[in-house]
Amino acid sequence: MARAPTAVPKTLSRWLPLALLTLAALWLRTRDLAARPMHADEANQAVKAGELLESGRYAFDPRDHHGPVLYYAVLPVAWCRGQRTLASLDELTVRLVPALAGAASVFLLGLLAAPLGRWPSLAAAAFLAASPPAVYFSRYFVQETLLTAFALASFLCARQWWSTGRTRWAVAAGACLGLMQATKASAPVFALAALAALLAARPRPDAPNARRPGRDGLVGAAAALAVAALFYSSFGARLAGIRDALGTYGEIAARLGGGDTGHEKPWWYFLRLFAWQRSGGLVFEEAGFAALALAGLGVALAGKNPLLRWAAAYTGLVLLALSATPYKTPWHAIHLVPGLALLAAGAVAALSRTGAGRLAGAAATLGVLGLLVFQADRVARAYASDARNPYAYVHSSPDVLKFRAMADAALGRSPGGPVRVISEEYWPLPWYFRGLDHVGYWTRPPADCDGALIVASAGLADEVRPRLHGAYAESYLGLRPGFVCVVFTPRP
Amino acid sequence: MKHAPMLRLFAALLTVASVAARAEDLVPLKIDLPKPLFVGTPRPIKVSNLEPQQAAASRAPLLVPVGTVLLSLNKPVTSSDSMPVIGELNFVTDGEKSGVEGTYVELGPGVQWVQIDLGAPARLAAVVVWHFHAEARVYHAVVAQVSNDPTFKTGVETIFNNDDTNSDGLGKGADYAYVETYKGRVIDAKGATARYVRLYSNGNTSDELNHYTEVEVYGRPVN
Numbered sequence: 001m002a003r004a005p006t007a008v009p010k011t012l013s014r015w016l017p018l019a020l021l022t023l024a025a026l027w028l029r030t031r032d033l034a035a036r037p038m039h040a041d042e043a044n045q046a047v048k049a050g051e052l053l054e055s056g057r058y059a060f061d062p063r064d065h066h067g068p069v070l071y072y073a074v075l076p077v078a079w080c081r082g083q084r085t086l087a088s089l090d091e092l093t094v095r096l097v098p099a100l101a102g103a104a105s106v107f108l109l110g111l112l113a114a115p116l117g118r119w120p121s122l123a124a125a126a127f128l129a130a131s132p133p134a135v136y137f138s139r140y141f142v143q144e145t146l147l148t149a150f151a152l153a154s155f156l157c158a159r160q161w162w163s164t165g166r167t168r169w170a171v172a173a174g175a176c177l178g179l180m181q182a183t184k185a186s187a188p189v190f191a192l193a194a195l196a197a198l199l200a201a202r203p204r205p206d207a208p209n210a211r212r213p214g215r216d217g218l219v220g221a222a223a224a225l226a227v228a229a230l231f232y233s234s235f236g237a238r239l240a241g242i243r244d245a246l247g248t249y250g251e252i253a254a255r256l257g258g259g260d261t262g263h264e265k266p267w268w269y270f271l272r273l274f275a276w277q278r279s280g281g282l283v284f285e286e287a288g289f290a291a292l293a294l295a296g297l298g299v300a301l302a303g304k305n306p307l308l309r310w311a312a313a314y315t316g317l318v319l320l321a322l323s324a325t326p327y328k329t330p331w332h333a334i335h336l337v338p339g340l341a342l343l344a345a346g347a348v349a350a351l352s353r354t355g356a357g358r359l360a361g362a363a364a365t366l367g368v369l370g371l372l373v374f375q376a377d378r379v380a381r382a383y384a385s386d387a388r389n390p391y392a393y394v395h396s397s398p399d400v401l402k403f404r405a406m407a408d409a410a411l412g413r414s415p416g417g418p419v420r421v422i423s424e425e426y427w428p429l430p431w432y433f434r435g436l437d438h439v440g441y442w443t444r445p446p447a448d449c450d451g452a453l454i455v456a457s458a459g460l461a462d463e464v465r466p467r468l469h470g471a472y473a474e475s476y477l478g479l480r481p482g483f484v485c486v487v488f489t490p491r492p
Numbered sequence: 493m494k495h496a497p498m499l500r501l502f503a504a505l506l507t508v509a510s511v512a513a514r515a516e517d518l519v520p521l522k523i524d525l526p527k528p529l530f531v532g533t534p535r536p537i538k539v540s541n542l543e544p545q546q547a548a549a550s551r552a553p554l555l556v557p558v559g560t561v562l563l564s565l566n567k568p569v570t571s572s573d574s575m576p577v578i579g580e581l582n583f584v585t586d587g588e589k590s591g592v593e594g595t596y597v598e599l600g601p602g603v604q605w606v607q608i609d610l611g612a613p614a615r616l617a618a619v620v621v622w623h624f625h626a627e628a629r630v631y632h633a634v635v636a637q638v639s640n641d642p643t644f645k646t647g648v649e650t651i652f653n654n655d656d657t658n659s660d661g662l663g664k665g666a667d668y669a670y671v672e673t674y675k676g677r678v679i680d681a682k683g684a685t686a687r688y689v690r691l692y693s694n695g696n697t698s699d700e701l702n703h704y705t706e707v708e709v710y711g712r713p714v715n
Contacts (some may be wrong), residue, residue: 281578281593386699398700458628458671475656476630476669478697484628484671 017122018110026103027131028376029138033099034091036384037396040480042141043428046094049074050086050434058234060241062248066143068231068241069183073097073146087435098145102138105145108152109338112159115307116342116349120359123365124345130372131341132286132379133273136391139380143184144331150179151190152338158194162203165210165221174220178227185248190335193317194310201310242357256327265328270319273333275342279388286375288368289344296343299350308346315339329389344368387481396428397478403455406434406477406487410434410453414490420449422464423457423485454488461486513534525583554678556617557709563610564689564709571606573599577701589706591626591674601700603633603660607690608709613640616681616711619651619689623696624703625672631702633659633694634669636679638686649686659693676706685714 038046049071052058060068074089077096083089110125128134138145154176161169180187200444210216230236232245255261259334274293300308315336322332338407352361385398407419417438421429422445433439438452445460456464458476464486471491479485569581579597584606588595599606616638623631633655639648653665670677689709693702 281598397698398695399697473656474669476632476671476697478629481629481698482627484630484697 020124021110021122021125021129022103022107025125026099027146028135028161028259028380029099029102033095033139034380035381036139037304037400038091038428038431039140039393039396040096040318040394040425040427043431045070045141046074046089046091046431046432047086049094050089053078053083053089054085057237059238060232060234060244062136062244062251067245068234069146069179070097070141070143072231073101089433089434090147094141095139097383098138098140101149102134103144104151104336105134105138108149108156109341112152112156112338113307113345116305116345119352119361120345120349123261123348124341125323126369127289127341127344127372128337130369130376131289132284132372132376133375133391134335134337135335135380137331140331141218142331144334147180147183147190148334148338150183151187151335152195154180154191155194161210161216161220162208163205165208165213167210167216170210170216170220171223174223175227177220178224178230179396181224181228181245182231185245185252189321190318193314193321196317197310197313200313201306202304203306203310239289242491256325261327263329264326265485267323269328270322270333270336273330273390274336278391279390282383282386282388284375284379284388284390286372286374288371289340292347292364292368293340294343295347295350296345299346300343303350305346308343310338311342311346315343330393333391339418364477394480398479400428400432402477403429406489407433407436407439407453410489411438413492414452416452417453419453419455420446420451421455422446422449422460423455423479424459425457425479425483426455429455429479438439452490456486456488458484458486464488496554524566537685546715550667554618554680557615557683559711559712560617560710561712562615562677562708563616563711563713564608564707567611567709568596568609570609571599572604573702576600584704584707586609587706589622589676591622591624591705596624596703596705597704599704601695601702603692603694605692606704606707607642607644607688608707609642610687610689610709613687613714614711615714616651616684616686616689616708616709618708618710619679619691620676620683620706620708620710621679621691622674622705623672623693624705625674625676627698628671629696629698630669630671631693631696633657633692634667635660635662635665635691635692637662637692638681638684638688639690640685640687642688644688644690647686649684651681651684655692659694667696668680676698676708681709681711 045065048065052071058068058071074094074097078084078093080090081093083093106125106129109128110121113121113124116124124268138325154173157169157173158175161173177187177191180191180213207213208216218274228241232241233239234241241345274286274290276283276287296308296467297312300312318335318339322328322335348361348365351364352358354360379389379391383392385392385395410419411417417435419433420437420442422442424443426441430441445456445467447467449464450469454464468488472488473491475487475489477485477487563586564585565586569584571581577598579594579602581597583595583597585608587627619636621636634652635650635655636652637650639645639646639650641647650662652667653662654667654669655662655665658664689707691707695701
């Protein structure tokens, strides 16, 4: 009878701090979520998700798109918000998917870091919660945050299986692995890095605590394959999707082998993202966090903590793989954050054991967290689409928010349209023009260019102009920095 | 011939019926439009998508009266944004117009202005403005005004206005929008007499911010 009153507070004190951290992470990831203009990649994927929402049909495209999970994950959020069509889908709905996955990652990392101790595990979760790339790309409708969340879930389940030997954990780990694969084709990189890092970790016990580990491994692999196949086959509606899922590696190899993708960057690109950089008078830095993680690496190498050794090896291998590939985009940086957060938390734990004690550990944690929150707010809100922001990669200009109002006004004057977009590049405009009839897209000027509204890239405007009949007013709007469009509006 | 009115009425009815029949035959024009395509994450742009601007490339020199001098060099500058995001307000009149980092001032988003105090009224010939010109971009709603009233409440003369939607709230303008280049924009001040010059803008095609690398005011002091 005496235990009951203490059991609840014990559970509360165990879970409440991590739950509050997760809520804080969710707040950072959802504040003004719809304000930033849609990036071209976000817009394209949102249109694809909207088509799935509206028609119920999905076909995996191995050439230009990643796995199906992101699109399917939009459905429950859209249904909860009463959205059933592409036209009704909005930025908040699609971005809630990575935001929820990002917050879940914080919770999962808190659990994964538990062997470091109570406060260091919370510090690890807090570092991930406030990390600028983690916050930025949790507000960004691309696959990376989901991939990170499923990876963390998979690692956590695998560790549970290793220590308890229960088959259900092997199945859960496999299912999460399948979700990783169905999110993005790069999933094997992270799974293999995690497995290879086990060699460095020297886990305790040194073998899985399972009676039949081989059978459990096979069951886990079957679960992974089944989950991945389910998504790639559009839940059985299109079995060719499974073949296409394998074919995507050929597409990737051909694209990367082709050389100039336009996204080649030096090997130290990711290191610089986590250090310090100045662009156009603005400074973006995460040096304090990087220094703490580096100290954690020293602790991992000098000590025998299996989790820290695993985190060091895993992060090192992922960094090696990402840096060795010439094709680099900033959203890949998010895959380094959980490992760095574990290492930084390891440094905090080590600091707490020194003469300076917990106070020094707490001061280091709070100091680094303060800087991270400040930087996260700058990259995710103040400079969310600014070309100087290292995470706002080839981002749409705020001007793109003006196109829809112009199209609505034009179609109000001339209901038959058409609205013509004549430009070498035009995303994210199809997202902003969703639900409108009589909108067309050309990469070269057609013979007849007249319409209710004509958006032409400045590079094609001189070819469009002589093909217009009647008087048109001209104005400029930006698609993204350095890419300007001329908007032709018929004069009354 | 007594049936002529009846025949005319019949002919008129026939015409109306014929027109009505033709109108019923009309159907909305259906245009087969291509769908948007996707070719991966857009590449970072290294070269502007803008053609060289013919007008800027072959710009005819503005003719000004003899004795016209640069009046604005190192003259005090005030702004609607007294705490610029980047740079200092004195960059606007410091004579440095290269446009590299450290030579321009960045004002906050939305409608912002800078104002130059020439120290005394002058007969103005031209105002030349360089916004941020290291990249192809167009500044929105550029308006240039002159006045002898530092608050710009009285005696205001607008010498340039390309704000076709009145987003600055100063009235619609019919001047053309233009692409920033290293040549800046020359505005004919048409001999207006004023001590203060104020320039407005409302963001640009790359971001919502407002930038000034340099503003030069040319004219003759009024004795």
